Amino acid sequence: MKHPAVASVPDTRDTFWRTLQTFCATRVVIAVVLLVYVAFNQIKGDRPVAGPLDWHTCVAYLLLAAGFAAMVATYRRRFMWQLLAQIVVDLAAISLLYVMAGGARSGLAILYLFPLAGAAILAPLVLALFFVSVVTLLLLAESGYQLLQAADEVLASQAGLYGAAFFAAIFLVNRLAARLIKEEDLAAQRGQDLRLQEAVNRIVIADMTDGILVVGAQGEVYAGNPAAERMLGLPLALGHSLQSLHNATALAPIAEAFGAWRDGRHDAAGDDKAAYVMIKPEDALAPMTGSDAVRSYVLHLKLRFAGVQTPGLPDRRTVIFLQDVSEIENRAQQLKLASMGRLTASIAHEVRNPLSAISHAASLLAEDMAQGPQARLLRIISDNAVRLNRMIEDILRLSRKAQPHGDPVLLGPWLADLLAEFREVHKIEHDKIHLGDMFQYQVRFDPMHLREVLVNLLTNALRYASARPGSIRVHAVAPKPGRLELHVQDDGPPISPEVRAHLFEPFYTTSSRGTGLGLYLARELCLNNGAMLDYEYRTDVLGDGQPGGRFVITFGAIGGAV
Template sequence: MKQSEPIFEDTRDTFWRTLQTFALTRMVIVAVLFGYFGWAGSKVVRYQQEFWTICVIYMALALVFVLLATYARRRFLLQVSVQIAVDLAAISLLYISVGGIKSGLAILYLFPLAGGAILAPLVLALFFVSIATLVMLAENGYQLLNANADISSSQAGLYGAAFFVVIFAINRLADRLIKQESLARGRGKALYVQQAINRLVIADMDDGVLVLDRKGRVLTSNPAAARMLGLTFPHEKTYGKLSDMVWLTPIAEAYAAWSANAGLHATTQGQSQAKPTFVLLKHNEQSTLQGGTTIWGGRRELAARLKLRFARADTAGVQEERVVVFLQDVTEIENQAQQLKLASMGRLTASIAHEVRNPLSAIGHAASLLSEDETEAARQRMLKIITDNVARLNRMIEDILKLSRKAHQYKEPLALAPLLEDIVNELRETRAAKDGVIAIVDLAPHRVRFDPLHLREIILNLLTNALRYASGAPGSIRVEIVAGAGHRLELHICDDGPQISATVRAHLFEPFYTTSSKGTGLGLYLARELCLNNGAMLNYEYRSEGENSSPSGRFVITFAADDVA
């Protein structure tokens, strides 16, 4: 067999195991010869004494070869050559002692010749075939010289030709298998190294990685994902379904929505990658790591905002589909961005208050005086534009200045129901809100510790926005007080207006971001900051009213855990 030199100097277990099998098979063959010819006795064996002596020596050498292949793994090709040479010598002696070609023992040559074809180069294997063929031809010629009429001169030649063909075919097949094994070993080593690198990179990366099956079971995760989601790492078995872990419900809902949009049925890897989804995980009594350590600390004790991206693993031809979820904690990023914007606005506030507010008041007052004496419609329209924009700029300045107001620590809890009723009455008077449009659900005597002026400002802002987009039908705006997870009281405000798109939701609480030409973009940002100043959290979430109802968007104010009275 034409092979490169390192193949035969290689001491890989595969080659030595094959040689061990070869040696053990030799012992089995000798044992069969003992049994068969011991039973047949003198009816078959011509030289019995010589026959049994050869078998005993052959069995002893076979045992030695097994021990050498097991415990003396050196000089592989030398051991193969010696074993085959002994096989040929022993089989030739047995072949001659039993009667030559008519005994049928010529088939025993196939055992060492096939072993040589598998374990030795092609030239050496053909050399062994030549020796076996010459022995059979010599024994056949000797029988013909002794005028043995039972001997056919063609049988030995046919055996030899058949051995050449068979050994050549076995050698080529073995050569191909060895090359494929070498290639597989090389690729296996490269794959092992790559897997080690991937494990190191994934374990050290800050972004979380979850692997899910088709049913939404969490199969594995990296340490970052375990920290974000409150999972144990490393784990010994499947975590379970996302939907079974209460605090991971937002991720389960996002996965279900992605799956419903043909995410699992995409034909290509590129098509399976959905747009990023933002979810909010709220801390509760279940979302703790082993040992009682909470997932979030500091300001993040209330919630963590995660950016999710789903991608279906390309497993063509494999039934088990896998989905990889990439998680990024954007809470700190958003907080840092907001702090930078706050710092910029802080430096700007003083100049706005002193340099802009007074001139703006003068402009507004002058426009008001001009409008009293102006009768021309075109001029009145121009003055109205000036007045409206002055009011808009003044409102923006007021919103910015409100950010500097800090919450006072009120010892007496604030009753929510009277405050909500008072705000609704105020909206009826100032915003002409119709009776019944704003429905307050569950007017139980809930109390919270919150700055009354701040909470009024927040709720007024949210309800004013709701009045702008709601249909105006009775009950089109709902204000509901519910007990949330982790013993936290929640205030829900929802309306029947159009749902907020994912693009707008991503920037909903950013300062100066607005979709209205009349808005300043500070209302929701101001509301969230005021909530944070009072130890609460404001978010836009999707919730279901019941098991059979579809989720609807709503603003949710989550009060601190000790606010419930």
């Protein structure tokens, strides 16, 4: 059977050279011990004074051992030739000392095990057994010579026992060495495959459009791919200081979703393991204008969690997949808009004719009833007919993606007038809606569009808010220079994750009386004016640590403080 050392070209295998270096170092130690042994015997007087051949053999063996060690360290070529030369020198030196020391009674036969073991480990089995045969024959020859000389205390069986023991030991060592070499080859092959797979994984992960986060049990971030870095605006690659989902404000929604998944509050079946969150990266991208700036500032992410199975290990890891679903939602909505195009055109045509008749009739009645309560009712009819006509035009514009030119709007006075009218129409107390101080903020937004958006949000808030004063709050926040957010929130129960996932889809509604177009049209009106409308679920919304939600309008064009 061919030894793996020969088959795998040992000149290129570092393991064999390191093993040979170890044998060389051991040889130097053995040569020094032999030299001390000869000197000790001479001083003790157990045998005749050592002759020059003993000393010369030990000194020469020590010099050759040092030379072999130096050669292996400096000249890594012709491995098998170096190994054979060293084994031959070992056998020759040990044989000379063995014969001169008196043969078997000297106890030096055990030294043969050193070169024979080296041959068993580093040479093919046939060659190792050849050297064992040579040593056995030498031991038998020396014993036979002693018998012929009629020497005392000569045991012929001792040489045979040494030979048999050497054959068994060398065969066993060679088989174990061959097995270890095969295991090393397999490990090296597996390591090469693993490195290749890691290189492929790095390329695939680096080019993925979806973000990947590797987090610990407490939310500590261990690694992330470039897509996750771009989404979150944080350094997440290996080599950076460890982040935590709980330390960064921008990652708070992800931390909450991860905590919910970790605690088992998500259904384990199907796509229910996914969570939808909105994040606002702390490190904004390059300055942009219009809706592109808002889209870069507000990201909608679909989160999927996958636990890493680590049986028996104390540390647990979870892989979080981040998918930006903003564009997917936009494409889905575009498909729905395509089907809405003809429907809206037909509805607009069918509704405008009766609406025109209503407006004309209201005008004729107003000529006869210039005063009295009937005149006020006619004015309400006329105003709502105009508003309904404007809404139809907005729907048609949305289907054509027309971009209106926003006018400067001073938020404080404008919102005060809107809320006064809203309170009168809905017959609610003045202190139920709290308006924050925002007189210094000015935005560019079509006033009628902004009116439709705010009325829609306030109507939804009024439906779920309690009767307490300040249960509905409207206030502005400027988180960064050049950014302005308008928050509309109430103290009602937050929207469930299942509803949040489809909140702004057209025709999606949880009310039997709703059409499912209110929030969708509100968001589209915001996008057409370079803004973004979204729902934000946070634990600090209500100010008392209780979870809640709020609608947030992020303006893309700000007129500046006044």
